[in-house]
Amino acid sequence: MRNSIYPNPFTPKSGMEPRVFIGREKEIGIFERKLDEALKLKRYDHFLILGEWGIGKTSLLREFKKIAQANKVLTSYLPIREFQESDKFISATQHLISQIPRNLPVKYEILKNFMEYLRGIGISLPIIGGGVQLPEKIEVEGDPQVLLLDILERLWHAVKKETDVVVILLDDAQNYHPISGYLTIIKNVLSDDVIVKNTGFLFVLASTPEAWGQFLKKHHPIGRYFIPTLRLNRLCHSETLDVLDKILDATGVTFNDSIKSKIWQYTEGHPFELQILCSFLYDNQLGGKVTDDTWEVSLDMAITQIGNILFDHLYDDASPSEKEILKVISEEYKPVESKTITEKIKKFKNEAVNKYLHRLVSKKLLILEQRGVFALPDRMFREYVLRKF
Numbered sequence: 001m002r003n004s005i006y007p008n009p010f011t012p013k014s015g016m017e018p019r020v021f022i023g024r025e026k027e028i029g030i031f032e033r034k035l036d037e038a039l040k041l042k043r044y045d046h047f048l049i050l051g052e053w054g055i056g057k058t059s060l061l062r063e064f065k066k067i068a069q070a071n072k073v074l075t076s077y078l079p080i081r082e083f084q085e086s087d088k089f090i091s092a093t094q095h096l097i098s099q100i101p102r103n104l105p106v107k108y109e110i111l112k113n114f115m116e117y118l119r120g121i122g123i124s125l126p127i128i129g130g131g132v133q134l135p136e137k138i139e140v141e142g143d144p145q146v147l148l149l150d151i152l153e154r155l156w157h158a159v160k161k162e163t164d165v166v167v168i169l170l171d172d173a174q175n176y177h178p179i180s181g182y183l184t185i186i187k188n189v190l191s192d193d194v195i196v197k198n199t200g201f202l203f204v205l206a207s208t209p210e211a212w213g214q215f216l217k218k219h220h221p222i223g224r225y226f227i228p229t230l231r232l233n234r235l236c237h238s239e240t241l242d243v244l245d246k247i248l249d250a251t252g253v254t255f256n257d258s259i260k261s262k263i264w265q266y267t268e269g270h271p272f273e274l275q276i277l278c279s280f281l282y283d284n285q286l287g288g289k290v291t292d293d294t295w296e297v298s299l300d301m302a303i304t305q306i307g308n309i310l311f312d313h314l315y316d317d318a319s320p321s322e323k324e325i326l327k328v329i330s331e332e333y334k335p336v337e338s339k340t341i342t343e344k345i346k347k348f349k350n351e352a353v354n355k356y357l358h359r360l361v362s363k364k365l366l367i368l369e370q371r372g373v374f375a376l377p378d379r380m381f382r383e384y385v386l387r388k389f
């Protein structure tokens with residue numbers, strides 16, 4: 001018997017390029033405009049993407065890279081690594097100057113002198129395209145701001161015959177959290193006359209909103225610098241259906257209408273949840289069809305997996321009493337007031353319930369819909385909580 005089913009086309013992993021990229025027209029339009037201004041007017045309007053976990057920041061940045069390079073603009077995508085409070089700003093500069101060039105698609109000869117210079121100051125780079133990443137072992141010395149500025153200027157001179165603009169995509173900028181003052185250094189470098197007048201870098205940063213909010217509290221001017229700030233949201237209903245239709249196209253597998261409608265109800269267009277759930281549904285096809293028969297088992301598998309990646313960690317943060325409250329809200333599954341909780345859990349006094357509810361909000365396990373009204377952040381999280389009891 002022959003197998004006519006295509007390998008699973010879904011991408012249930014963070015940072016994994018989707019088989020078909022859907023939506024984000026507004027964000028792509030803004031990027032194209034900024035790129036155009038950089039190319040034609042030499043105006044470099046660095047901007048920021050904000051989005052929660054799994055909402056599609058990395059995929060969008062990778063899309064920007066494709067667009068820029070289709071226009072022959074050299075582009076370097078790099079995820080910011082994690083830092084500790086004990087790290088110095090110079091390590092962050094070292095990270096940037098070692099990673100930015102190695103992700104540029106240019107011949108070795110073009111960067112040869114530049115790389116020799118880096119080696120001279122103690123920064124080793126693997127040969128471009130060689131695929132080996134050397135650890136950033138040696139701590140370079142110098143002023144982190146001066147060094148970053150100097151290296152960016154040198155890099156520009158090395159590549160300027162190859163490109164009119166260099167796009168730099170810094171993903172996971174929330175990882176600067178323990179050394180958040182470093183963002184001020186990036187801002188200072190990018191707004192320095194030498195960089196503005198003599199080079200052609202366009203930076204796009206991506207971060208989680210919560211971390212960015214913290215940065216702004218500590219370092220106000222950063223907020224005025226990286227504008228516009230684009231907030232990535234869940235996909236809408238038609239985009240969600242579009243993801244399903246386009247990804248399933250020519251795979252030999254179909255999802256029936258009831259399944260499609262449930263996928264929307266449960267994931268509410270969250271790209272990561274969507275990919276995980278669909279990936280399990282796809283694996284559970286029978287005779288090329290995915291029907292209501294396989295819904296429950298696929299949903300359970302998806303929730304366990306999202307649990308391992310995220311929900312377990314969030315949920316473990318709640319105390320036993322807070323967990324009881326989450327259970328009541330999950331059973332209701334509509335935004336609730338504190339009196340609903342005291343009605344259902346008699347042993348809790350109103351005052352205590354209010355305290356628990358606000359704690360749950362600060363732990364990101366609940367959202368405050370309006371004064372005194374609390375809701376779960378996510379339908380899949382509700383399903384997760386219900387399975388805990």
Ligand SMILES: Nc1ncnc2c1ncn2[C@@H]1O[C@H](COP(=O)(O)OP(=O)(O)OP(=O)(O)O)[C@@H](O)[C@H]1O
Pocket residue numbers: 011012013014015016017018019020021022023024051052053054055056057058059060243271272275
């Ligand atoms: N526009 C899109 N169309 C289709 N699938 C998408 C889209 N954006 C993201 N995805 C899929 O959703 C999942 C999560 O996307 P991605 O990793 O880009 O999100 P993220 O915000 O960078 O997540 P993280 O918080 O883990 O860094 C991936 O499987 C990706 O393939």
Ligand SMILES: [Mg+2]
Pocket residue numbers: 014015057058059171
């Ligand atoms: Mg990401």
